[in-house]
Amino acid sequence: MTRLVHLLAVLIVVAAVTSGLKVDGGKTFLREFARSTGTLVAFYAGVGAVVFLAAWFLGHIN
Amino acid sequence: MKNKYAALFLGWLVPGLGHFYAGRRQKAAVFFIAIMASTAAGLVFGGFRNVYFRLDHYQFYAEIGNGFLTLFASSVMGLIHARPIESMTDGGALAGIVPIADLYLMIAGLLNFVVAANAFDTVAQEARRQQ
Numbered sequence: 001m002t003r004l005v006h007l008l009a010v011l012i013v014v015a016a017v018t019s020g021l022k023v024d025g026g027k028t029f030l031r032e033f034a035r036s037t038g039t040l041v042a043f044y045a046g047v048g049a050v051v052f053l054a055a056w057f058l059g060h061i062n
Numbered sequence: 063m064k065n066k067y068a069a070l071f072l073g074w075l076v077p078g079l080g081h082f083y084a085g086r087r088q089k090a091a092v093f094f095i096a097i098m099a100s101t102a103a104g105l106v107f108g109g110f111r112n113v114y115f116r117l118d119h120y121q122f123y124a125e126i127g128n129g130f131l132t133l134f135a136s137s138v139m140g141l142i143h144a145r146p147i148e149s150m151t152d153g154g155a156l157a158g159i160v161p162i163a164d165l166y167l168m169i170a171g172l173l174n175f176v177v178a179a180n181a182f183d184t185v186a187q188e189a190r191r192q193q
Contacts, residue, residue, distance in 0.1 A: 006162045009103070010169050016096035017173045020089050021180055029092065 011040045063192070066185040073178030075129040077101075077170075080181025084188070093177045097170045101131055104166030110135065112163050121164045127171030127178075 015036035022036075023029045055061050064084065073080020078094035081087075105113070113135035115122050125132045 003162065006165070010100070010165060013096050013100045013169060014173065016092060017177060020092035020096070021176070023089070029088070 007044070008041070011044065012037060015040050063189060064185050066182050066189065069185040070178050070182040073181035074127070074174065076131075077128070077174050077177060080178050081184065084181055084184045086184065093174075097128070097174050097177065098131075100166045100170035100173075101128055104163045104170065105131075105135060106163075107166065108160060108163030112160055113167065121168055124168035125164075125171040127173070127175040128167070129174070132167075132171065 016033055019029060019032040019036040023032050052061070069080040069083050071080075072083050076094070077097035078090035078092070080090075081093060082090035113122070113125055113132055115136055122132075122136070
């Protein structure tokens with residue numbers, strides 16, 4: 001669980017930098033940052049769910 | 063006229079300094095805060111001992127993206143703490159946290175490579191526009 005918190009912190013840093021790179025002109029940083037964070041967290045949650053289900057299906061999780 | 067190589071070097075040296083040089087102060091602040099926060103977390107979790115150069119210490123090759131902080135941590139901190147942290151982690155209290163500290167530092171280093179390259183590109187584009 002602690003490692004998940006660290007992963008979330010790293011995701012937030014990555015989202016901040018990528019949204020900082022993207023923002024130029026009219027878009028506000030905070031909106032882009034929220035969108036990037038949401039996308040990254042949703043993507044990781046989706047991938048995590050698929051990996052968990054695959055591991056469970058293959059018998060690695062009892 | 064601003065020099066794109068200076069922007070690249072400054073961006074590598076201190077996160078966000080390349081963008082500050084290019085005149086993008088808000089972006090510079092975002093990059094500085096985000097990358098420094100990750101670096102600080104990595105250094106604190108690693109007890110200020112997990113940044114050091116050795117050929118088989120592959121984490122260093124990503125951490126060097128942080129420029130000044132990595133050089134400072136690996137040289138000055140290496141002199142203060144003679145033993146690398148890996149020699150202290152076998153079964154010890156730090157065994158679990160060191161990979162996480164390295165993760166923070168490696169992510170910060172790799173992101174700073176991208177940010178420095180973006181500062182280079184920003185200055186190069188402005189120069190092209192002025193011509």
